[in-house]
Amino acid sequence: MLIKPEYFRKMVRIWRQPELSPRAKLLIxxxxxxxxxxxxxxxxxxxxxxxxxxxxxxxxTKSKIDKLEQDYRNQCALRQQARLVIGEWLMSTSTDIEKKIGVSGICDALAVNPVHRRGLTEAKKGRALDYIAFVAGLEDSATHKNAKRQSPVKEGPLFHCVLELMVSFSLEHPELMPDPFAPNGPLYGKPIRMVDGNGQVFTTRPAQTLHDETIVDNLLDHPGKEQPNG
Structure with missing residues (x-):
């Protein structure tokens, strides 16, 4: 439900108050x-x-369409900047928030279902907020119809703020991002299409992985059973 513009502006002013408590700022x-x-x-x-x-x-009507699309892009850019501000605040103060209100307080503020709170042991100390909002996507899980199985889609409002921050960082610092096609990367083993200086497209493939003879025998004997690479 949308709130009135005057109330929204008032919330922004409150959010900027330095004396605001971590819980209140997180909720706002x-x-x-x-x-x-x-x-x-x-x-x-x-x-x-x-x-x-x-x-x-x-x-x-082409000029009217162009203006509408440009105005929409401008408004989207402003909201992206606002999400960046919130995302930066979350990432910079998550440890302090956890110290002051605890993991349980964060779960209450983010509406995490009690069933899903049992799996928060994977979160590192001081990074519970990051884990809940972004890694696990448990924000608003208390509103899901099936409390025993979290939604496969991460779509919480704070998740979008952190995602905006991650996208911005990756675009500004591509040299710091890991290679997804490198060994142990999510796209390792996939063919890569590249363009050479003459404009010719060619495909590169990773070298084949050689397996231990025993592992190969096991694969032949049990083709449906997964085996570790050697």
Whole structure:
């Protein structure tokens, strides 16, 4: 549910107050981020409907369509910047928040289902907020219909803020990002298409992995059983 613009601006002013408690700031961050998500969804629907109607009058309505699309991109960019601010605050203060309100307090603020809280032992000390909001995607899990199985889609409002931060960082510092095609990477073993200086496209493939003779025998005897690489 969208809140009125004047209330939204008041929440932003409160969020900026330095004396605000970590719990209150975390709750307000979630509400602001949720507002951005809702506006994205509503604006996207309105834009598609307006453009669909304006396309009936092409080519005379092209300038109006271009302006609508540009205005939409500008507004999206502003909301992206706002998410970046929230994401940076979360990542820089997550340890302090955990010290002051504890993991249980974070779970309460992020509406994590009690069933899902049992698996938080994987979170490193001082990084529970990062793990809940981004890694595990447990934000708002208390609203899921099936409490015993979390949603396969990560879509919490704070998750989008951290994701915006991660995308921004990867674009600004590509040299610091790991190679996804390297050994143990998520795309290791996949063929890579590249373009040489003459514009010719060629495909490179990783070298074949040789297995120990015993492992090969086991694979032949039990083809349906997974074996570790040698």
């Amino acid at each position: 961050s979630r509400r602001l981020a949720r507002q951005y998500d809702l506006i994205d969804e509503i604006d996207g629907l309105l834009l598609s409907r307006l453009i669909r109607d304006l396309k009936k009058g092409l080519p005379f």
